[in-house]
Amino acid sequence: MSWFKKLLPSRIKTQGVSRRSVPEGIWTKCEVCSSVLYHAELARNIEVCPKCSHHMRISARERLNNFLDPEPRIEIGSEIKPVDKLRFRDSKKYRDRLSQAQKQTGEDDALVVMQGQVKAIPVVACAFEFSFMGGSMGSVVGERFVLAVEACLLARMPLICFSASGGARMQEAIIALMQMAKTSSALSVLRSNGIPYISVLTDPTMGGVSASLAALGDINIAEPNALIGFAGPRVIEQTVRETLPEGFQRSEFLLEHGAIDMIVDRRDMRERIASLLTLLLHRPAPA
């Protein structure tokens, strides 16, 4: 504690972001600037704090809802459901973790795929559901992603993927690891067919997802201040026994080191991606 903090009377010390003192439902407190925000207003702003532009986490469906044109939309791969092939059990059964996550999120697994349009350009868009077991990639995520790629191949449509994931799903062990190979293999076919793939890395994109499908965009875009990397910051800290530099593994750091093409504010994402696609597809500028 600094000498200045010691001088302050204890009742005016606050712990910054800690307690959520606002009741659930109508109001949300921004964890960065502490502004109290009206839910409906926040939703209109695609979960970006209107005061400080902090990008909050957003559900997969809300993400796709804001990204795609309202019509037409066809969900891909929703019939694919997880199975517990290994009968994995840690302190809890994987099966129980799955049903708990399903109840909590209303999703069957951590990836939602939707065929639709962005400013009238036909696309397939996928989004990770981070609240579903940390957006971890197992067989269902891998399979749905490949189905997305195959839909793109079939109709020569570009692919966009919004990733938010802690990495491979440990409960699916080696099978989860192999999803890295499976998704990358599908992307290599997409690439050799000259179909654009735009990868949008959002907070957080780590481990096996960042080291496969998320890193392989023809264009890689990140949202501001997203945590993106291979190894988690804590693991690195324990290995190298140094404190990590300021802003380490954040979008701005990645841009600086050449890992991504650009950082785009969520509120501009639709416009920017539509514009990029028209350039890659030799189409006239979007309306």
Add this chain to the structure above:
Amino acid sequence: MNFLEFEQPIAELEAKIEELRYLGSDADININEEITRLQKRSRELTQSIFTGLTPWQISQVARHPQRPYTLDYIDRIFTDFQELHGDRSFADDHAIVAGLARLDTTAVAIIGHQKGRDIKERIHRNYGMPRPEGYRKALRILELAERFRLPVLTFIDTPGAYPGIGAEERGQSEAIARNLLVMSGLKTPIIATVIGEGGSGGALAIGIADCLIMLEYSTYSVISPEGCASILWKSAEKAAEAAVAMGITTARLRELGLVDEMIEEPLGGAHRDYDLVADRIKQALLTNLARLQARDREELLESRRKKLRTMGFVQ
């Protein structure tokens, strides 16, 4: 000889044999008979311990400090090995060795993780944990192999990709991902052999293959048992349980249909007889390579992709 914890009974017996030998050299009494008896017991003991190894014990054998490493096998299996260095943009990563060599009469490209034996060498090899430049060196060799129609043989033995500041700065994720992309579309046969630890993305980054071979006491997993235990059980002490739950052993991975061939190790593990294991690997490489090279390259690539496409279990 270096013994693991569960091998202690064998270690004690072997120490006794050594002691008797030492005695025997300066005593008149003939103790050869006793030594032979103890040696037989030591073999039986090893047999009984090794038939019931748990996944956690197997992962310790896979990491045994005397286990043969990639260069030990290269020495014994290939001729004319010419090591090739560097990624052409940043550095030469010593945790990955690569080069050209001859397998009997066939010219091949080799890529393998390399661990160090003593402290100095371990540091030099970064404990077999590659940084992005290692994967980019591998990528360079992969592409070179495709250009010159050389089959690629990889040897996997790593705890995982190195979690360091520089590694992240230089794009560890991209380096691994790019290798997955390129290997899944490489127009030349690839055989991967797991000789020790198959640690996560760091292993997979040189692991996409038409044929996956695993030594009997090697492992392949999404995360180390310790890592898994500390995340899911909140305690690294539960590594043994995590090793069982994840099914990291050759036997289990074969049941899941991920491994094409298992190579049996000598009693007590590969480190008991380098030459024998090297010879078995060589035979496996020769047979599989002949099989793969007989196939049309496009068709081979098609079936590699098909195999990757079907990975996973869903409803």
